[in-house]
Structure formats: C-alpha cells, structure tokens
Amino acid sequence: MPAVSLTETKTAVCNLCEAICGLRLTVEDGIVTSVRGNPDDPLSRGYICPKGVSLADVYTDPDRLRRPVRRVGSGAEATWEELEWDEALDLVAERLAATILEHGGDAVGAYLGNPNAHSLGFGTHGAGFVRSLRTHNRFSASTVDQVPHQLVAHLMYGHQLMIAVPDLDRTDFFLVVGANPMASNGSLMTVPDFPQRVRELHERGGRMVVLDPRRTETAKVADEHHFVRPGTDAAVLLAMLHVLVAEDLARPPSYVDGLDRLADLVADFTPELAEQASGVSAETVRSLARELAAAGSGVVYGRMGVSTQAFGTVCQWAIACLNLLSGHFDRPGGAMFPEPAVDTVGRRIVGPGRYDRWRSRVRDVPEFAGELPASVMAEEMRTPGEGRIRTVVTSAGNPVLSTPDGPGLSRALEDLDFMVSVDLYINETTRHADVILPPTSALERDQYDLVFHGFAVRNTARWTPAVFEAEQDQRHDWQIFGELTARINERLGTPLADDAAAAAATPPADLIAVLLESGGRTTMADLLEHPEGVDLGALRPTMPQRLQTPEQRIDLAPPLVTDDLPRLRDALAAVRPATDDGELLLIGRRHKQDCNSWLHNTARLTRGKPRHHLLMHPDDLSARGIADGQRVTVTSRVGTVEVEASGVDDMMPGVVSLPHGYGHQVPGTRLGHASTVAGVSINDLTDPELLDISGNAALSGVPVRVSAC
Template identity: 55%
Template sequence: MTVEFGTCNLCEAMCGLEFTVEDNAVTSIRGDKKDPLSRGHICPKALSLIDLHADPDRLIKPVRRTDSGWQEIEWDEAYRIVVDGLVSTRRDHGANAVGIYQGNPNVHSLGAMTHGIPFTSMLRTRNRYSATSLDQLPHQLVNHLMYGHQLVLPIPDIDRTDFFLVLGGNPMASNGSMMTVPDFAQRVRDLKARGGTLVVVDPRRTETADVADEHHFVRPGTDALLLLALVNVVLETGATRVADYVDGVSEIASFVRDFAPEAVAPVVGMAAEAITDLATRFAGAESAVAYGRMGVSTQKFGTVCQWAIQVLNILTGNLDRVGGALLTDPAIDLVERKIVGRGHFDKWRSRVRDLPEFAGEFPSSTLVDEMTTPGDGRIRAMAVFSGNPVLSMPGGDTLDQAFADLDFMVSFDFYINETSRHADVILPPTMSLERDHYDLIFSTFAVRNTAKFMPAVLPKKPGAKADWEIFRDLGIRYQAALAQSPVDRVRRRLSPKSVVAEARLRLSPRRTVDALLRSGRKGLSVRALSKSPHGTDLGPLRPGLPAKLRTRDKRIQLVQDVVVGDLPAVHDMLTTASVPADGQLLMIGRRHLRSNNSWMHNTARLTKGKPRHQLLAHPDDLRARGIGDGALVTVTSAAGSVSIEVLASDRMMPGVVSMPHGFGHQRTGVELSVASTVKGPSVNDITDPQQVDAVSANAVLNGIPVTIAAV
C-alpha cells in the first residue's frame, strides 16, 4: 500500500487529494489537508474517480460503428479511418467543411492542452466551436475589450474582502467557476468571522444563498438593469474611487442616467430602496467585489452584465485592491508568456447567420445551421473533443439529427454518449488517474497563487493511450497524408505553423511543463514540484495594475462601443413587455454538486439519493394552474416541449421555474450501468439556438419564456 498526492481535475476547483493505492487500484480518496489552496476540502465528484476508473462502460480501445453495433478495433486502424475521413473531406470540399467542437474537459486535461491545440490547428478550419459560447464567452470578450487579453480576468480576493456580491453564481455547488475557489463554505465562514458580508442575487434561493447574509430575488434576464442601477447610484452619490489609468467615467454617467433604482425596480422585481441600499453599502465597504457567473452570462444581455460588473468594481476603487478584484501570478503565466493569444472579435462571420467570431471560434448556437444549410462551406465532417453538444447546446433534437446526417465524424471520448453515438470512430483517452497533470488554465483564475504537478497515480490499462499520445499519433499521420495529396490547394495550406505544431506533438506534456516552469520562475521545475507533492504556495493575490494590463496604452477604457451599443435594447426592457405574458413563466437552469454538466451520471455514488431531475416551481404558480406537487407536466417554449415531473419549491422566485442542465441520457441507444436509469429530459430540447446575446452571440440558456401544464 502506498499513499499518493495529486489534484482533482473534474471541475475548476483544483482540490488536492490523497490517494491510497493497493495492487494498482485506488482504494480510498481523501482531501489533502496540506494543499495550500483547497486545505483538505473534497466534494463527492472527487470520490467518484474510483468509480470512473473501474467503470465497465468506459472505453479503453477505439471502437467503430457498424451496422451490427460497436466493434473494438486496433489503434492503427482507427487512426487510418480518422485520417482518411478528415483528409478526404478537406480534399473534396475544403478545410472549412470539417467542423471542430471542444467540450469543457479539454481545459481540465494537461495533454489536451499541450497536444490537442497543435492538432486542431493542423485542420485549418474556421468552423471551430466550443463550450466557451455556452458558458463564459461574455467574460472573455469583456476581458479582451477592457484589459487587452481574453484571460486577464480580475479574480475576487475572497480571503480578504469585506463585502462579496454574487450575482447568478452558486459557488457552494461549483466551487467557483471563472474563480477557482475550493472550500468555499469555509471561506464564507472566515468572511463572516472578520465581520464581512455575503450578498447573493439570484431567482432561486441556491445553496450559496443559504450561507449568505442576504438573498435577493431577481427576475431572470433583467440583471443588466439591476447592475446599471447599482452603477447609477454609485455615480449619483459620488461614491467613486477611480484609478488614474481609467478613462470614460463621465461618459458612463450619461449612459446610466435613465437606470435609476425607481425605474428598474418594477421590472427587476427588487425594491428600489433595496437596490439603493445595496449599492451604497457596496461602495462604502472598506473592500468589496462583485462576481457574476452563468446566471448573468447565459442570458440576452450577458455581455452587458459582465461589463457592468467590471465597471462597478472599477468605479468603487475595488479593482486591483486587496479584498477587491486582483489578477493572479501563476507559475506558468499564459498571458505574460503569450502562450494564449489576446483574442480578437468579429474578424470574420459565420456563413449562415452572420454571427461574429471570437478568438477564432464561432458561437456554438449556430453550429446546427452550418451543418444543415446547403452551400459551399457546409460542415460535412465533425471532430468532437470531449464534449456532448447534443445535451449541452440549445436545440438538442435538431442537432442530434444533424450529427446523424454527417458524412463523417470522429469523437474523442471514453463514453458512448448522446453525441459520440453518431461517430464513425470513437478514440478513448485514459482518465485522470492514469495521466500526469498540471493545471495550466485554472491556476490563472485561482483565489491564491499555487503550483502543483501530479504524476499519474495508476498505470494505463492495457491497450489504452493518453490523450496526448492520441493527438501526437493522429497529428503526425494527418500531416503525412496531406503532404502526399496531389491537390495543390491542400499543399498550399500547409504552413510553418503546422510544422511547429508537429514538433510540439513529439514533446511529452511533462517535458513541456518542465520547460515552461524552468523558463518562468526561478527554482521551479517538475522535479522541484515533485518534492512538494501537496503543492507549492506562491502567496496571495497582489495588486499589479496598470503594469499587468495588455491594452496598447496600459489604460482601461470604460466605454466600449460594442457593449454600450446594446444599452438602448436594455433600456427598452423598462417600457416593453419584459415581464412574461399571461400564463408564461421564466425558465432558468441549475447545476448540482453531484453532477458535472452532461456527464458523470454513470456512477452510483453520485446518482444515488433523492431525484434531482425535476422542474422546480413556486407553489403559488402550481396552484394557479391546478397542478399538484409531483405531477407530470409539459413544459413548452418557442423551441419545443418536454415532459417532466414538477416539484413545488418556495426556493423559487414566483413566476420562475428551474430545470437542471445535462440530463437526457435516454438517447444513447446503449444500455449503460447507471445513466440509463437517470430520469429527466434535456433542458436544451426547449432552448432556442436562434436566441443569443446580441453582443457576443453567447447562447441564451436563462430567462426563457415557457408555459407548463399537467399532462
């Protein structure tokens, strides 16, 4: 028996773990009390790593879809099929006929980061999509516009703040998200112990609201009005403390003049006095920070919301301030080292709906259009990397059929899921216990600077390959196939970048991380971190502006034309039908601590207990419709209908219903051990891909008008 230490990479929290290993199997998992970031915290998902490793439904070797079912094949044959499918599509229809979708797990895997990116760059397609535009695209766009880089994201200094305002986020369930904050519950207790305040604004009384000092209901989709009213109060009362590298304060005052608390209150559903009081206390606190997450990003005015949150922090002097919002200093600084680019916006547009790209990706809501609309440039083949867009994208039913109609598809996944079931070939990578890990992305978003390298805890299963090995082997074969093509236009598209990408593929993730550590911080290397298995503490967040700005002039421009151009539409909510029509309710999503988006429903450890799939609705709304608690109801939106059990809950704001994200596993056609018994339809069967944020084109997943009726 041995004890190993490492990191959970299932979500953004980077919790330190202690593994007990016997006979090449993990027999127990505990929180690592010596981890400087998570401090012993652990959630149920981490415990399920044992189940994921032993899951009989997990794919180990490639499988090919045949008329008689799935057939296991050898890696060389799988590579040949994939290369032939991708190259022939590119040869016959052009590079843009190949589409790419990348799911969240890619940024949680070291090998996918170091080797997946070079491989996808070889495909040379503009039809790139990811979970970014189903999630945090407004964050990244605002970062790019205001601070000069998509990853320059000020992080709440929760460990030292006096006033923490959370809008549309639930860190008690997520342990952060665009703010890596494990052990959130203890951090809240510490906040209260030093006399601080936690305020939550959300249309559902969430798990985070349960531990807050205050909770305020807000009508879904109106958060932009509330935030602009908070900014209005700060400016009207003169409670501003603005740094000398910030421009545009007077212009902001003119933009928010009409958004007084009294004007927005009837629409927002929060009393004008409460709005004024919240803004006054926030501005008057010794230190304060506002944080908004999925609830404010995935709505009609998501970009305006994220911009207004930054403006509120800046105007009150809480940007780059201890206890406010600070930038991180990770050991491998993706921004400083230019490993991740600044990003760009609207350099080109999608073929069908004319939607803008961001950082080379189109909004995921238009993927189905590009797959189904005839014409030059239509997507005919897809490569899906660790994603399940049929469940996670709006318009799931239509997208499901679109995947079925492709000429070719490859999926990189160790499960046959609702999306991968359409693939011609599935290439399964090893799971997290079987591969080295260093967290490149979420160290950039952490509430404390730390560094940790985790060697693989267990050996690979016989015949298995790590994701970086798959990308390496496939990339080399793909380049060779292109080089042999007699078609001149294909050869011309081979670029020096592709040559560099192939060279990067031959370097292991461990060696890549070691080189980055050695060239970044004195005294750090993989070997040095291996001597500190609990992780190395690099200290609290520190002020560093304006030096850390990536804007050309090292200044912050509050007025961003692309954002303020959407303010008239926000203003229209004050006078138009912002409240649903008679009989309509507003639907929002929700997440669970024992779930992870559209996967991890195949482990009994996480799915046991009370059902979590129901539609939550306020008792008054059910009584008004003659619907009993527990009844089967039909939920209908402009995009479609689903049937689901309803659960009466006074935790919901009247007029609002909530459906969880990520359910709907009945589609797979494969009898899985657990997931086939998990109830619940997919919420995205009734979300509309035509509805997007007007600025960023991020998907609208919250504030959806619906009707409910007993079946």
C-alpha cells in the first residue's frame, strides 16, 4: 500500500527584519515546499520579500549548527568537535565564572547582535544572562546603527524606545532623509509592504521627497530626490527649522518648552549655509520647510544615513523638532506613537535609558543605556591593565563584519583567554570562539515581537507558535540563557533565589500570556484563535499623557545635544569639494536580498547579478582613469580593500558606496561546506575613531581614496 503524503498549511512569521511579515508555509512530509505572504495578516497584508522565503533555507542549511561545538586548534588548522549540552554549558559557565572571580566582571565583554531584538527568547531571558556577567563592558549592534534615535527619545520623551514613527497610511507629505525603506522594509518604522503603501500615498494625492547621497530604490519611486553630501544632513535639517521659525510657521504643541532657545540656536543655520555645505539648494531647503508646514498632514523620517554619521544625534534631534514645530506631532498622518499590546515603555520592561553612568577604560567614552560603543571593543581587549577584556561572549552577532575596523577586532579576538558564542553559524567572528552554543532556528521556536510592534505603522498583535518541534538534543536560546545564568551564579557563590530560578526556567509563552492579560488590549487566547494576528487599529493621539518625562513636557533644546552644535559649525566650515585626485566619501547600502552580515551562504539570496561592487559616479571614474567594471583599490585611514567598481549616475559626485555586511568568506564548517559570497567588508575601511556624541559609529562619510589596481 503506497505511503500517504501529509501536506499542511502553517502560519509563520519572518523575524529577519523589522517588517515582521506574516507568512503561510506549505509543509509536505516535514519539508517546507512553499513560503508565501499571509494575506490575512493585518499589518503585512500578504507582503513578502526574498528574505522571508529564505527561512526555509536556514532550517535545512547543512552549515547550520545544531549541537554545541568546541574549537580544537587555531587559525586555518582549527577543527570543531561536538559536545553534549551539559558538558558545553558547564565548560562555558566555569570559564566565565573563573574570569570574573580572578579579574572582576569587567574582564568579560558581551556583544549582542541585531537578531537578539528579533528573538522572543532573548527578550524574556537574555537580560538576566547579561546581568549575571557583572560587567560594564557591554556592547551591541545598536551603537552601529540606531543609538542616536534612542538618545534623543530618552532626552525629549523620557524613554529610549519612545520613538515616533510616521503614520504612513494617512500622511500627505513624507520627507525621507538618509533612509531606504524600499530595500530595508522600514527600520525603527515597522512598515511591511512599503511599495504598496507608497502607491497608496500617491493615489490619495500625497508626495514623497527623498534626500540621499545615492538615488536609492526609495528615491526612484519618490516625487523628488535631492543629493546631499554625506555628513551634512544636519545643516539641511537645521536650516529647515530656521525657516519654520524665521517665517513664523512653527506650530508646536502646548506641552513643549524652549522654543525661544531653539530659535536662537538655529539662527545662523541658514539655507545658504546648508547649500554651501550639503549641495542641497537654499531654494529647495525653503520649499521643503514650507511644504511640510503647509501640508494637511506630514512627517519627516530619517534612518541609517543620518544616524551612522558624526552628527547622528543632532540629525535625529532636528527631525524630532521639525515634526514638533510643523504641527504634525501626535496627529494622524504625522509622527505618532504606537500602542503595543505589551507596552515595553510604559511598563518599564525595557529601562528608559541613562547616559554617562560609566565610561570606557581606554578612550573615556560614556555609556548609554548600559552599553559602551562597539567601536571601542577592540582597544578594550588589546590595551593592558586592570579591567582589560580577557573573555568575550557574543550572541547572534558578527561584529568582525559589522563594526568599524573589522580586521583589527578580529586580531584582538585571537588573543583572548576564552570566547563563547551563542550562534547558528561559524562566521568571521564566531570562528574565534572556543565554544559555540547554537540555538534553534526561527521555524523551531515561538515568536512574539516585543520590540517591533512598538515601532509599527499600525497597532497589531500576533503570537506565532513554532512551525517545527525542536529535536531532543537542541536548545532554544531562552533555555541556553537560563541555564548559563543559573550555572554562572552557582559558581560565583550567589545561587539564584527560588523565584529567579523559576523565572529562568519559565517558557516565554507563559510570560507573554501574563503580560498580554494584564495589558488589557488582547489575550493569548485571542491570539491563538487568530494566528494571522489581531488588528488593534490605526495609530491615535496619545500625547502628552504617555510622555515619560517629568511633568509630561518636552524640552526642545536638551543641552547634551545643543552643546554639540559648535562642533557641527566647525565641521561645516571645513567642508570642501572633492578634487580629481582627492578624497571621496564612502557610504554603505543595503539590498532587499541581504540580511546584514549573514545569509550569504544561501543560494536563493545570492544568485543574480553581482551586488558587491563599489558604486561611483562616472565622472569620478573618469577623473581617476578607471574603466567601468575595473578592479580598484579603496584605502581609508584604517585599511585597504580591492573590489570591482561600477559607474552609475545614481551616485552623487564625490561619493562612493559599498554594501554593508559583505565579505562572508569563512573557509567552511565542521561539515566541510564552504560559505562564501563575492565582495569585501565595508568595515575593513570604516574608522573606530569616528563617533557621534551618542557613541554611535560614524560609518557614513568615511574619507577614502580610490585608484586603479
């Protein structure tokens, strides 16, 4: 009798980026044969990008680790051997505790990668593990892409995650500065199906304008695009504020303070100064400010391009002030605050963030929200003395590819006493680990987005049970963190109290059920009945009641930010155009088929024409005698790479671009599979000495020279 084939349709979620798209999977005999967007999902509405389809590839990837491994040997001769879970967890806990007991907690460094924010298990159990390390040397991907947002939110609204998002579904005027949501699907703005939402914006007569040094995928569907010199966006944004004030167009809400102070601060940031520094004409600056003020609804949104530069905090502050002064703050179609079913802000599930409670040992850089800048990691490992980092923990991160001067960090990791990584893969960073503890993949674990419902352009909630059961000898990340927390504390002589031990062993589903019930917006029972998600409605005004500041008021001129304006004035005065044989400014870029520094061993995402080339304006190629497609040398203060160059009119003259996160060329795993993708890492060139006042890495606008090989 022939075997009966079992075919099922499963509801799933893509947690690879902030769009958190709902999925429908066809599973035949335990194998995913189809991945589609879920049309019933109230947020993503059936949208899916190429990354979502790749979830099935990760699940079946032979390169993915499923059991703990220990490195034997070093360098190119290193091999990996599997361990039992208890042996691996005991080994890691013993080594971490030994470092803390002998050298103090600060001798341990912890780096948390971007995927932790996308994992429910880390959200419920990760913080306890990090606290168990007793270290001030905590780092994360936040300081390479988003801390200016968080610092401004903390200073102006009272909480680091109280970040206003565009009410995109109802706005009439959308000004995008240094962001590319057509490729990113939104960032600190959870907006799946951005292409359709832009079409809807145009159908209702709205306009989108983009300011960017590259004519990005978003710029190509905009009504206007204007080139802006990297690192000078602050001049444009402050000049727009200047116009609002000078032309009496400002309409701030009643609960703001410091308008007169702000007017004085922006008095000399004229549109003419902005034109001289940025290349955006004074006429355009005035026109954009007036259009924003006159729009029935409007909003300014800025992301990576303005956060990852030397004046990222000033840029994000200026954007917040533009939304406040233009009369579109906390109004439909403007800058609004989502109301997630689990309110991480109001319930203090995540702390509000504090600034400068301690500083880095070597460079004396202040912390924010309990973290030091990732750019100082390597020097904290290399520099002798008390408090030197001797042992490192990484979780779901690849900082050798994603933080400044990756080669320098790689060399520092080679000299550690011990390193452990919680990761699915052997990559450029985890290859230095002594032990790798692999968690389950996205399709094998439950998911509720604690973070990204709080940045969404519509209020929704969704619980997604695991598609596949984990194998008996696999562990979820929350189990790894909970076990390590208990074992480390035991070895430090401070065993967990009964309630803490119970919490460390409690599955995330139980914790989320309690939070949903007490939140009053929906329940776990509702979400189980509606796996596609529950629609909680459009964004609505919530101010000033939800402000977390004293007396629920907003300071328009926080001194920490405004004290940085003299440095900005000096930098703008020093701006000079690139000469034919002079420096160019390097910026990054992202593609919809990429997921930062991983998934480059997935054939589905790496096929097609090369995406790794250095993009240059044809005039810049010609001035250097370089042919289109020719291999070139790119040199910065910290490094040199070789890569093919492509001439494209999409680049602003004087600006060049490499994609973020490329260069994935680990020579194989214990299974012998080679994981490679063409290209080089932009972070072989970015400079760890270039920082914003928030501590964010200034990855955009790095001076480089380009020459033919």
